[in-house]
Amino acid sequence: MKIEFDEKRPIYLQIxxxxxxxxxxxxxxxxxxxxxxxxxxxxxxxxxNTVQRAYQELEREQITYTQRGMGTFITNDVQKLKSxxxxxxxxxxxxxxxxxxxxxxxxxxxxxxxxxxxEREVK
Amino acid sequence: MKIEFDEKRPIYLQIxxxxxxxxxxxxxxxxxxxxxxxxxxxxxxxxxNTVQRAYQELEREQITYTQRGMGTFITNDVQKLKSxxxxxxxxxxxxxxxxxxxxxxxxxxxxxxxxxxxEREVK
Amino acid sequence: MKIEFDEKRPIYLQIxxxxxxxxxxxxxxxxxxxxxxxxxxxxxxxxxNTVQRAYQELEREQITYTQRGMGTFITNDVQKLKSxxxxxxxxxxxxxxxxxxxxxxxxxxxxxxxxxxxEREVK
Amino acid sequence: MKIEFDEKRPIYLQIxxxxxxxxxxxxxxxxxxxxxxxxxxxxxxxxxNTVQRAYQELEREQITYTQRGMGTFITNDVQKLKSxxxxxxxxxxxxxxxxxxxxxxxxxxxxxxxxxxxEREVK
DNA sequence: GTGGTCTAGACCACT
DNA sequence: GTGGTCTAGACCACG
Numbered sequence: 001m002k003i004e005f006d007e008k009r010p011i012y013l014q015i016x017x018x019x020x021x022x023x024x025x026x027x028x029x030x031x032x033x034x035x036x037x038x039x040x041x042x043x044x045x046x047x048x049n050t051v052q053r054a055y056q057e058l059e060r061e062q063i064t065y066t067q068r069g070m071g072t073f074i075t076n077d078v079q080k081l082k083s084x085x086x087x088x089x090x091x092x093x094x095x096x097x098x099x100x101x102x103x104x105x106x107x108x109x110x111x112x113x114x115x116x117x118x119e120r121e122v123k
Numbered sequence: 124m125k126i127e128f129d130e131k132r133p134i135y136l137q138i139x140x141x142x143x144x145x146x147x148x149x150x151x152x153x154x155x156x157x158x159x160x161x162x163x164x165x166x167x168x169x170x171x172n173t174v175q176r177a178y179q180e181l182e183r184e185q186i187t188y189t190q191r192g193m194g195t196f197i198t199n200d201v202q203k204l205k206s207x208x209x210x211x212x213x214x215x216x217x218x219x220x221x222x223x224x225x226x227x228x229x230x231x232x233x234x235x236x237x238x239x240x241x242e243r244e245v246k
Numbered sequence: 247m248k249i250e251f252d253e254k255r256p257i258y259l260q261i262x263x264x265x266x267x268x269x270x271x272x273x274x275x276x277x278x279x280x281x282x283x284x285x286x287x288x289x290x291x292x293x294x295n296t297v298q299r300a301y302q303e304l305e306r307e308q309i310t311y312t313q314r315g316m317g318t319f320i321t322n323d324v325q326k327l328k329s330x331x332x333x334x335x336x337x338x339x340x341x342x343x344x345x346x347x348x349x350x351x352x353x354x355x356x357x358x359x360x361x362x363x364x365e366r367e368v369k
Numbered sequence: 370m371k372i373e374f375d376e377k378r379p380i381y382l383q384i385x386x387x388x389x390x391x392x393x394x395x396x397x398x399x400x401x402x403x404x405x406x407x408x409x410x411x412x413x414x415x416x417x418n419t420v421q422r423a424y425q426e427l428e429r430e431q432i433t434y435t436q437r438g439m440g441t442f443i444t445n446d447v448q449k450l451k452s453x454x455x456x457x458x459x460x461x462x463x464x465x466x467x468x469x470x471x472x473x474x475x476x477x478x479x480x481x482x483x484x485x486x487x488e489r490e491v492k
Numbered sequence: 493g494t495g496g497t498c499t500a501g502a503c504c505a506c507t
Numbered sequence: 508g509t510g511g512t513c514t515a516g517a518c519c520a521c522g
Contacts, residue, residue, distance in 0.1 A: 010512060025227035036494060047514045052495075068380065069494045069522035089226055093240045096219040103211055104148035107241050114237055117216045118230050133506065134314065170507055256497060271473035282509060293499045298510075315507030315509045335472055339486045342465040349457055350394035353487050360483055363462045364476050379521065416522050 001035075003044060011046060015054035020063065023074065024085040034064065034072045124158075126167060134169060138177035143186070146197065147208040157187065157195040247281075249290060257292060261300035266309065269320065270331040280310065280318045370404075372413060380415060384423035389432070392443065393454040403433065403441045 003018050005011055022028040034040065037055060041048040055072050058064045062080060066072045075081065100110055126141050128134055145151040157163070160178060164171040178195050181187045185203060189195045198204065223233055249264050251257055268274040280286065283301060287294040301318050304310045308326060312318045321327065346356055372387050374380055391397040403409065406424060410417040424441050427433045431449060435441045444450065469479055 012512085021225050025225075037496095038494085047516095049515090050513065052497095053512090055495085065376075066495065067522090068376070069520085071494060085226060089223065089228065089236060090240075092219065092222050092226070093236055096215065097237070097240050099215055100212065102144045102148070103208060103215070105212065110241065111234070111237065113212060113216055114220070114234065117220050118233065130311075130314070135506080172507060176506085258497085267471050271471075283511095284509085293501095295500090296498065298512095299497090301510085312510065313507085315505085317509060331472060335469065335474065335482065338465065338468050338472070339482055342461065343483070343486050345461050346458065348390045348394070349454060349461070351458065356487065357480070357483065359458060359462055360466070360480065363466050364479065381521080418522055422521085 011050050012053040030076045032074045134173050135176040151197050153199045155197045257296050258300040274320050276322045278320045380419050381422040397443050399445045401443045
């Protein structure tokens, strides 16, 4: 796992997001063990406390669970994992649609803009 | 002008954004006078320093200009104002496309999701 | 505010609890400002990070809110504050009743024991 | 014996507590043999080290004793077993009374709350 | 080896 | 001055 840190946003949030994306793309599956706090800290060239913070928040969101002395694991609640991808997508899309409407674009225009952007990506 | 502040993100940035959106939707036009720092501060129930900061940054981006003793005005550079809308849209869309791809969605799916979301909005 | 730290339990949890008790006993009321992180750290002879952690968790529980650059305040949600006392009491009592039943005491005995203990306190 | 582990509190303490409760409710009597460390570990789906630790501490508190090659047994000191129940009850009650007073409840109120809670339990 | 907590000290952006 | 984040380094209990 590699992360290009944004420098502006809290690192622990970026770690959380990266892990969530790994789950969304099924690179991380239920029950998978995450690297230990120290390992991950070394991988990311970051202080262990920062990783700890990220793991803690993930656990609070019930995306991971920890077993004393064993490590941190992706939850076995498959439903949770499925809904995670959906939730992230919905949040992202509604944010996007809101913002773009605030700029005064109409429905048809928006579709057009997105298509354009996607084609540009393909190149 | 009313803003629902997020409290988590810098207030001055939220003010800047709101003003830019007013410009994008043509509620604010070239040469329009902005409320004075104090007026705006009172309207938004915010510290004058915060408004000051927002105005300052807007001027640095050459979206506004100030005339001593007269106040702060939207720039007369029409080109600037036009490109503003486009820039904001592009930035938003590329951000969106990047993020949604990171979630593992394919091109066709993305269009579908956006359409769905737009239809939901219409209701 | 003074706290006698337990040494066994996390300090930040003990700080949180102390603040909640201040609220329950109405020593802290809606909108009251808490000492700044640094002040409180000095008062309690504790590292600022530890106080920070306590404040953060309190905010997550919506018992406090923070205003950027202004400080941390008790929530204005009176309902929340009222229910806080009730919640704490209920949690405590149900815990107690559960535990004491697990020891095999019967209803009448329990009342008796509590009364005894209260009389002892009075002395 | 079944235990629903809390995962937040040390497992070995939870095992100790469960055994003590079995004694308090007379499900375990003087001289009774406890399951071997390995058996118990399998029953509770727990690392044998953890059970070992629990048994060790129980022995340190002279609640059990071990005979080499024979296993671990509840002490024959009937006095000890009787006082165990009393001790646990006293500790629990004084803790409860302390806490509830810290919430600002008065003596009469406390009795009332406990009664209410007990009635609710009966239903 | 594992996570959890804490101290010390620092830097930053915001008000 | 305020909260928020981070690093460095340490200690602890647990498995």
